[in-house]
Amino acid sequence: MxxxxxxxxxxxxxxxxxxFLSLKDKYKKSLPARFFLYNNPPCKKADIHFHACSFGEVSALESLASNFNDFSFTTITAxxxxxxxTFTENSRFxxxxxFVPFWLVKSNVVxxxxxxxxxxLVRTAKKNGSFVVLLNARISDKSYKNYKKFRFYYKMIFKNIDLVLAQSEVDMQRLKELGAKNIKVVGNIKSANFKRLTKSYSKFNQKFVVIASTHEGEEEIILNAIKPTSNTKYMIAPxxxxRFTRAGEICAKFAKVNSLSFEKFSWNLGLKSDIILLDTLNELVNFYAIADVVILAGSFIKGIGGHNPIEVAQFKTPLINGKFxxxxxxxxxxVDGVKFSDLSDINELLNSNLSPTKIKKSCDLDAIVDLLKDKIEERKSL
Structure with a gap:
């Protein structure tokens, strides 16, 4: 209370x-829904309810959620x-x-x-009679000190969590310090999140380099470091x-300076240009599958912390990553085979015969599915 x-x-x-922030395009749907319940009624009752923060985390749960016929989903970002x-209409912010205590609908498992x-969220779920699971639990080196400062808060949270599925032994020990109980180390579920292709593209005649998941400032430093060659096609995916508009301006300028052709994916011109801006969601995995090399951004400037290499390595595609x-x-x-670069050697890497990436060990997704289904049936029988 x-x-x-x-x-x-x-x-x-x-x-x-x-x-004020609700006036911005980035927040005009999420903030009114979250802070005023605008167009945001409770989810329909379901056997299992999933909650994740943003696009990457929701994507990581898609394969798991697809194993259940009756589920709901909440998230934070637009x-x-x-x-x-895209995979359930029973989704809400x-x-x-x-608002959560009177908004959250009971599910057998959360x-x-x-x-x-x-x-x-966890307290209301527990009060509703749900079996509460924290999945893919981790505490990074960077955030560990901050977690410890608010240990009193996390102890209250973990009193309401029935099962913690941790990524590693290190995470398990840190979670125990914060008050977590009933912890199992199952690995990182993202290692088993092999995204399905939504469309099949043919390989290009040119070498195809995908510069993926770029953030503010990264398009410039990556493109400025690259010396484009006539037999190479580049795709940039913010x-x-x-950021699609701004990234498009940067790519168009780069193309003009280097006398290259440019197009946006949304223009539907046939992907014939030297420089292509991927200005849509849910397509990137399709191009990972046919890429000759992926440069995975979010790792060339400080403060972001990198992105998921598993999505690339599932296709054994050569991967160049930054050092952050x-x-x-x-x-x-x-993942084996990743090349790490500060961009000073990017052209040497792009012109070399890079080895394919390889996933060394995957999380057992089937075991997690079976566990959750067992808990659903247990709750139904109570």
Whole structure:
């Protein structure tokens, strides 16, 4: 009750900022839904409820969720919500904490992904009689100190979590310090998240280089480091759709300076240009499958922490990564053959015969599915 009251006061104080941010395209759907319940009714009752933060996390859960006939989904961001809607209409934005106690519908099992540790979410789920699972639990080196500072908060959270499925032994020990119990190490579920192709493209006659998941500032530094060759086609895929316009301007300028042709994927020109901007979601995996090399961004400037190499390595595609990938250490430990670069040697790497990537060990997704199905049946029999 005290926490919910505190959440209500935070909500009141945040209202002016929320109203202002809601005017921006990035937040115009998510913030009104989360902070005012605008067009955001409760999910329909389901056997199992999944909650994840954003596009990447929702994508990581898609393979798992597809094993269940009756599930619901909540997320935080607009891109996460858009992705969730592609595989279930029973998707919503998770409201701010003060709304959760009367908004969350009972499910037999509630699965929370990685670090989405909201007290009222787990407490309400537990009060509803759900079996609460924290899946893919991890505590990165960077965030470990901050978690310990708020240990009192996480102890309250873990009182309401029935099972923790951790990524590694190190994560298990850190989670125990925060009060977690009934912990099992199952590996990183993203290592088993082999995305299905949504479309099959033929290999290009030219060498095909995909520059994937770029963030603000990365298109410039990567493209400026590359010396384009006549037998190479480049595709640039920004991480966030709100950056499509800006990234397109950068790519078009690069193409003009280097006397190259340019097109956007959305123009439907046949992908014949030297430089292609991938300005749509859910297509990137299709191009990983036919790429000769992937340059995985989010790792060439500080502060982002890298992206998931498993999505590339499932196709054994050669992979070049930056040196700032602290948030993905566990995943990179599962992949052989990655070349790490600070871009000073990028042309040498692109012109060499790079070895294919290989996934060393995958999480047993079937075992997790069986466990969750058993818990659903247990709750139904109560």
């Amino acid at each position: 005290i926490y919910t009251l505190f959440s209500f006061l935070v909500w009141l104080l945040a209202l002016p900022f929320v109203a 891109t996460g919500f858009q992705k969730a809607k 998770l409201p701010f904490e003060n 699965v929370i992904f990685e670090a989405e540790l909201w007290l009222n 991480r966030h759709p709100e 990938y602290h948030n993905q250490n566990a995943l990179f430990e599962l």
